[in-house]
Amino acid sequence: MKIDIEKLKKIVGEKNLSDNLADLYVYGADASVHQALPTVIVKPKTIEDVQKIVRYANQNKIPVIARGAGSGTSGHTVPIDGGIILDMKRMNHIIEINPEDMLVRVEPGVVDDDLNRALKPLGLFYPPAPASSRIATIGGEIAANASGVRSVKYGATRDYVMAMKVVLANGKLVNLGSNTRVHSSGYQLERLIVGSEGTLGIVVEATMGIRPIPKYRCLAVANFDKLEDAGNAISDIISSGAEPSMLELMDKIGIIAVNKAMDLNLPEVAAIIMFEADGNVKKAVDFEIEKMKKICEKHNGTGIEMSYDLAERTRLFSGRKKLFASLSRYKEGIICTDLADDMGVPNSKIAVTAKKIHEIAERNNVIMAVYGHCGSGVIHTKIMLDPKKKSQWKDAEKVIEELYDYVHSIGGVTSAEHGIGLSKAPPWKKARSDILPVMRSIKKALDPNNILNPHKLHDAPDDWVGATNLRYKVG
Amino acid sequence: MGVIGKLFYYKKKGNLKRLKKWEGELNKCIRCGYCYELCPLFKSQNWESDTPRGKLMLIYGMISGEIEPNQQIVEKLFQCFYCKNCSDNCSAGVPVTDILTDARADLIEAGFDVEGTIVNINEDLCSVCGVCVPVCKYDALSIEKVGKDENKIVVDKIECRGCGLCVAACPSGAISQKEGCEVTLPELHKKVTDLLKENKDMKAIVFCCNWSLFPGMQLSESPTLVKTNYGLIVSMCSGRVAPELVLNAIEEGAWGVMVAGCPPEECDHDGNYKTRRRLVLLRNMLKELNIEPERIKLDWFSTKESAKLTKSIDDFVKKLEKLGPIKKMEESKKIGG
Incomplete structure (x- = not known):
């Protein structure tokens, strides 16, 4: 691919561009199983920088892939066709904190935790926070419609997007949305950009809603001897009208993994549920916690511990917080791959899906933990396998096909909060074949030269294993 | 399986024998990137290739034969202050700095010589007084005989942690570190x-x-x-x-x-x-x-x-x-x- 490096250097400055192999190799990967090489990495600082780069790329039909922290789990930013990686981390200004209008205006490279650090002294917070909030950028969170542990009460990124500035594929800058809480003024284009994974435009500024930090938070943990009981307790909590601010599940595989990795000494029961309530009136928080506790007990939940104390809450939650990486420690020779990682299922289907996941895994010689923000229907799994064996990748392919067929059959979705990227595209395309032509039309209208993160989502290859190099050395 | 094709393979320079034993651990790194937050080098450089995750990727690429070590890659691997925030906080338990130390040893054996965050001795200024030698807890500095009546201070590039204590201790200002990492x-x-x-x-x-x-x-x-x-x-x-x-x-x-x-x-x-x-x-x-x-x-x-x-x-x-x-x-x- 021919790219005029000198031209790009003039835009961002020499030290903000790299085409050396050390950088290309690293920027060609994320937290997924995929790996490919970009042609060049550029780090814009201003909206004008982004416009100039995109305009040049469009004229020359060069792929442009915007990248935040590179914490995506499905290969969203892996440059399958090479091209320009736009590292947005230099655009990291929190431009405005506006407590009167309860909004913030940020550049896309602002890190979620940094935003919350800036908001905390004002008694405010930005709620969607995914587990990766320590590094995840707001731009990346918009691209994936990220959500997190508190989304069961506070919603996902899409619920906080008010307005944004977007650079289109032709380099033009458009203002989408408004600074009002609601608007009914034509297409909600700002919502269209949410979850578009960098395929429709480059977000260069975002206005996001914020909330006051509640005065009280109480976290409780309950143990279950049957995974099914835990799943049913979660479904009941939600359908009872209780208002958890967090409702998390962790199965025995997860518990064993965090015990091994972090020496937590958690009881190795079939499942643990963590539930939290928050609010400004302590009695109301007590009421919610008590209500959830009773439902857990009804479903044979035991050993229920609870605390308002921050240090204690942090201790109780520490295992869940670091579960993802800990899974690699579950068993010698087995590692954790980011596959089939975030399906969403209807509230009534938590228990049956959890059971089904274990059943499918066992039948196909892999291990799968079941955990996640189950209160909002998000079931996180990971496929744990021996990456060196070719047969294990065949097993993984079978698991993915079977599992997603099941999830879709019960009214679930392929991805609840991580996005489709490359590795989830085949089952998603299979399930949503009806809407693919609509999506392709939208893409064509906004990006006729197909330069923005090409061959992802609806245009991703049908074979996820062969879509790129795998990050593992197989065989 | 699309493993081969888009990246190129090479005949390894040196046999990277120390690194090979870490393949299993490198597979355990899930590349979540949470180690960024804790890395002082990433904060000063702002390139992902300077993060612990980036370094592990480069090492994996070298041992799998996908990338050939070159001066720029090796320079990245020699830039680390061994604060171990990454290793201590990795819930996949990947011993990042131990792997990095073996990478340094293998790459030096393969003939690479880079600055990284390693200290450098200006022999014109050095009086070989030896003040720096006991300052280093890692025995990275030693006095070596180079001639009949001539000694010099030698830096062990594998062991040097880049803490800069010897730089502060040297009375002749003969020890320095590369500019650019905000430590000189x-x-x-x-x-x-x-x-x-x-x-x-x-x-x-x-x-x-x-x-x-x-x-x-x-x-x-x-x-x-x-x-x-x-x-x-x-x-x-x-x-x-x-x-x-x-x-x-x-x-x-x-x-x-x-x-x-x-x-x-x-x-x-x-x-x-x-x-x-x-x-x-x-x-x-x-x-x-x-x-x-x-x-x-x-x-x-x-x-x-x-x-x-x-x-x-x-x-x-x-x-x-x-x-x-x-x-x-x-x-x-x-x-x-």
């Missing part, structure tokens, strides 16, 4: 100057050791810079805070200087003992100049004791406000200059 004397000095220039109300300069402070990496820029009356500079070890840095800060208008280090017995480099001795001498020097010695403060903080650190700084600034600006600037200038 001129870079630290510039930070002092910039902080004092930026904010005329700045009372104190606080040098915090990277380990004791545990860098809660603020990677984004806030809208309204909260103007504090102290400026914080993170150094790789309290022992790196050379006397001239303290005196320069006072000369340039700071009302006082505080050094925050790891508690005794907790310093990875035993640099805190050196700092304690050094600051006693500096306080005595201030006394000689009729400047209140309490304008230099030393305090210890364990990892994550940020609340204690904030309180200690606040107390120090209050004390400085009572003392007011330094009156005997003329005398201090003579020493500082």
